[in-house]
Structures are given as C-alpha cells and as structure tokens.
Amino acid sequence: MNIIVMGGGLVGVATAWYLLEGGHSVTLLDRAPELASEASHANGAMLHASHTEPWNTPQALGQLLRWMGREDSPLLLRPAQLPRLMGWGLGFLRYSRPHHHARNTAVNARLATYSLQRMRELEAETAIDYTQAHNGILKIFRHPEEMETARASSRLMADSGVRHETLSPAGISQREPALADIQAELAGGFFYPDDASGDARLFCQRLGEKAVERGLTLRLGESVQRLHVKAGRLRAIDTDQTTLEADAFVLATGAEAPYLARQAGLRLPIKPVKGYSATLPVGGLEAAPRLPIIDDGRKIVITRLGDQLRMAGTAEFTGYDRRIRPQRVERVLEQGLANFPALARQVDTREADQWACLRPMTIDGPPILGPSGIDGLYLNTGAGHLGWTFAAGTGRVVADMIDQRTPDIDVSGLTLERYQ
Numbered sequence: 001m002n003i004i005v006m007g008g009g010l011v012g013v014a015t016a017w018y019l020l021e022g023g024h025s026v027t028l029l030d031r032a033p034e035l036a037s038e039a040s041h042a043n044g045a046m047l048h049a050s051h052t053e054p055w056n057t058p059q060a061l062g063q064l065l066r067w068m069g070r071e072d073s074p075l076l077l078r079p080a081q082l083p084r085l086m087g088w089g090l091g092f093l094r095y096s097r098p099h100h101h102a103r104n105t106a107v108n109a110r111l112a113t114y115s116l117q118r119m120r121e122l123e124a125e126t127a128i129d130y131t132q133a134h135n136g137i138l139k140i141f142r143h144p145e146e147m148e149t150a151r152a153s154s155r156l157m158a159d160s161g162v163r164h165e166t167l168s169p170a171g172i173s174q175r176e177p178a179l180a181d182i183q184a185e186l187a188g189g190f191f192y193p194d195d196a197s198g199d200a201r202l203f204c205q206r207l208g209e210k211a212v213e214r215g216l217t218l219r220l221g222e223s224v225q226r227l228h229v230k231a232g233r234l235r236a237i238d239t240d241q242t243t244l245e246a247d248a249f250v251l252a253t254g255a256e257a258p259y260l261a262r263q264a265g266l267r268l269p270i271k272p273v274k275g276y277s278a279t280l281p282v283g284g285l286e287a288a289p290r291l292p293i294i295d296d297g298r299k300i301v302i303t304r305l306g307d308q309l310r311m312a313g314t315a316e317f318t319g320y321d322r323r324i325r326p327q328r329v330e331r332v333l334e335q336g337l338a339n340f341p342a343l344a345r346q347v348d349t350r351e352a353d354q355w356a357c358l359r360p361m362t363i364d365g366p367p368i369l370g371p372s373g374i375d376g377l378y379l380n381t382g383a384g385h386l387g388w389t390f391a392a393g394t395g396r397v398v399a400d401m402i403d404q405r406t407p408d409i410d411v412s413g414l415t416l417e418r419y420q
C-alpha cells in the first residue's frame with residue numbers, strides 16, 4: 001500500500017518505521033523543516049512505564065482550583081481558557097473518578113511496558129545513539145501522604161509488570177548521591193528499575209534517517225491543509241504545495257490533530273497542554289545527578305542526557321499559545337535545582353536552553369490509536385505526557401491495525417470506540 005503519515009514527531013516517525021517494516025511505500029509529511037520540531041523536541045526524556053497515571057487524578061479538581069491563575073503553580077489553568085475548555089474540562093473531571101482513573105492507569109501501563117520492550121528491540125536493530133540510559137528512574141516524595149497515593153498507583157502498575165522498590169531517604173541518597181543534601185526533606189521514594197531515559201529529538205531524527213535509508217519519502221516543510229473525504233473514505237490530502245493521494249493515511253499531528261480531524265467530521269477529545277523544559281550543560285560537575293528523577297510534589301522531571309541536565313514540567317491550559325514565558329521556565333529551573341543545592345551554586349541558569357511545547361492530551365488519559373471510522377484514515381495521537389514512552393508501542397500497534405494484524409497487546413481502552 002501507499003501510506004502517508006502526517007506528522008514527524010516521535011509518534012509519526014515510529015509509525016512510519018513499522019509501516020516500512022511491513023513492506024509499504026511510506027511518505028512522511030511535516031510542516032517543520034526538520035523532524036521532532038514540536039512536542040518531541042525537548043521533552044522530559046523519560047521512558048517511564050512507572051509514570052502512566054493520567055493527569056486527571058481523583059485529586060485533580062482540588063489542585064486545579066487551588067492553583068487557578070497562579071503563575072508559579074505546576075498546573076495552571078488560565079481563566080480566559082475556561083469557555084474553550086468547558087465540555088472537555090467537565091469530561092476531564094468526570095474521568096478523574098477513582099474507577100476511571102484506575103482503569104486508564106492500567107491501560108497506559110500495559111501500553112508503556114509493551115512500548116519499552118519495542119524500544120529495546122529498535123535500539124538493538126538500529127544501533128541508534130540517543131544518549132540513552134537504562135538505569136531506572138527514581139521518584140521522590142516530601143510528604144508521606146503523597147507517597148501513599150503513589151504507592152497505590154505503583155501497585156496497580158505492578159499488575160502490568162512495572163516493578164518498583166521502596167526507598168527510605170537514606171536509600172535515596174545511596175542510589176543518587178546528588179540528592180544527599182536534601183535527604184532530611186524527603187519522606188521516601190520509589191525506584192523503578194526497568195525505566196529508561198534518552199533524548200527524544202535525537203532518537204526521532206536518527207530513526208528518521210534510518211527510515212529514509214529503508215525507502216521512506218520525507219517531505220519536510222510541507223503543511224497538510226485539507227483532508228478530502230468522499231463517500232466515507234479519505235482519498236487525498238491537500239498540502240500547501242500539492243494534492244497527494246494514498247491508500248491509507250495516519251494522522252499523527254500531535255496537539256494539532258483535532259483541527260485536521262474536524263475537517264473529516266471527527267471530533268477528537270484532545271486539548272493542548274503546554275509544558276516547558278530547560279537544558280543546562282553540566283559536564284564535569286560532580287554535583288549533577290546521574291539517575292533520572294521525578295520530583296512528585298513539584299511535578300518536575302530531571303534527566304541527565306550525557307553532558308546535559310534536562311528539567312521539564314508544568315502543565316498550562318493556555319490554548320495553542322506556544323510562547324516561552326520566562327517566569328514558567330525559571331520556575332522549572334528553580335524547583336529542579338532546589339534538589340541539588342551544590343549544583344545550583346555551580347551552574348549559570350542563563351546558559352539554559354529553554355523550550356515550550358504542547359502535549360496532545362486526551363480527555364481520559366490514554367492515546368487514541370487505529371481506525372477513525374473513516375475508511376483510509378487511522379489515528380495515532382493524544383499521547384499527552386507519555387508520547388516518548390509510548391512512541392514505539394503505538395507505532396507498532398497502529399501499523400499492525402493498518403495491516404489487519406492483531407496487535408500484540410489488548411487494545412481496549414486505546415481506540416476511538418471507547419468514547420461511543
């Protein structure tokens with residue numbers, strides 16, 4: 001088949017890779033001049049099956065109200081966005097009920113563990129270097145109550161094969177000596193030995209290069225403008241340069257997916273949730289951490305990528321505004337570095353590379369994969385805060401669906417059908 005993948009982020013590139021493996025003739029289109037230019041550019045770099053809880057936790061409403069309009073909060077809802085978020089927001093809260101949340105955590109954990117296995121295979125097959133580290137991930141807590149809530153989720157995820165160890169504050173310092181200075185502030189932590197980390201942009205671009213060697217046609221700097229659906233089938237798309245026909249199309253345009261889907265008469269329950277990252281050079285600095293760390297209370301992730309330290313976080317409901325707000329990046333840096341007082345004294349935060357982008361977040365948490373209800377149009381979007389972790393898994397699952405093969409994992413809770 002001739003297949004067009006729309007979107008050259010992690011999700012689109014991984015899907016294109018597996019479609020090529022199936023013997024298809026594949027074209028990948030992205031409006032940006034290079035792959036991984038948006039959400040996949042400078043994310044938290046964590047491949048974390050351990051962090052698969054949807055963000056609409058049973059505590060979400062209280063947190064949203066407490067933090068509304070506060071520029072220094074990890075979760076920021078701008079009151080001006082309220083009218084646009086009304087329907088989606090109510091659904092987001094409805095899915096925060098404990099039974100929905102537990103179910104969707106399990107759905108995500110199943111996909112994540114599968115995806116991390118696929119990543120290992122991809123790594124072995126392609127020998128791509130993306131500053132990966134298979135050293136596990138450490139999650140730290142300052143308050144015993146927060147740790148107890150996370151313990152319940154970790155138990156749930158353990159059913160999907162996500163192993164964890166409980167650590168005391170002293171155990172945390174042993175695992176990651178860079179945290180020794182704040183040991184007295186900590187209530188404890190969990191260590192997830194099977195998690196990994198790596199630079200998503202490097203991975204995406206290098207896998208893209210390998211895919212071109214395998215025959216991928218890459219059309220960069222070309223924007224999809226229109227989807228032509230006739231008699232219930234997607235037959236062609238207009239780009240800003242030409243019209244392209246294909247036997248099948250995959251919509252993997254991240255946070256922009258709802259906009260294009262609407263032209264085909266589909267309403268995807270996805271909203272953009274903005275996040276920030278800051279990347280600092282830390283080569284040769286002994287006080288820098290080696291292990292990837294999730295600071296649960298501050299909602300910040302900290303990941304070592306070779307000679308650099310990436311800090312990422314915050315969730316801002318601010319529509320499609322991609323601007324970098326200095327106050328928000330500074331908060332990420334300040335909160336992240338507060339875990340390493342010695343390092344904070346050594347680095348110059350003005351050297352940090354700043355980034356902001358939009359996570360494509362579904363109303364219930366898991367991504368939307370596979371048939372769209374329109375012949376010829378398949379979906380791979382909505383991975384929210386987990387698109388790096390899910391990329392290989394969702395790429396494989398969607399390629400299997402297009403090829404009419406039964407995916408290796410149960411896909412209930414992952415297709416558009418769940419909303420009907």
Ligand SMILES: Cc1cc2nc3c(=O)[nH]c(=O)nc-3n(C[C@H](O)[C@H](O)[C@H](O)COP(=O)(O)OP(=O)(O)OC[C@H]3O[C@@H](n4cnc5c(N)ncnc54)[C@H](O)[C@@H]3O)c2cc1C
Pocket residue numbers: 006007008009010011012029030031032035036037038039040041042043044045046047048222223224225252253254255256260274275276277301312313357358359360380381382383384385386387388389390
């Ligand atoms: C701050 C932050 C930290 C994160 N940390 C992690 C983490 O640690 N671990 C993890 O698993 N996930 C993390 N994520 C989530 C992850 O980065 C995203 O889920 C993932 O990058 C989404 O990939 P994507 O391919 O769906 O979207 P994108 O990477 O946004 O790709 C979509 C592509 O579509 C293109 N496009 C859009 N519209 C059009 C059009 N009309 N025509 C042509 N092309 C178009 C865009 O140019 C873009 O390249 C984080 C996200 C953020 C924001």
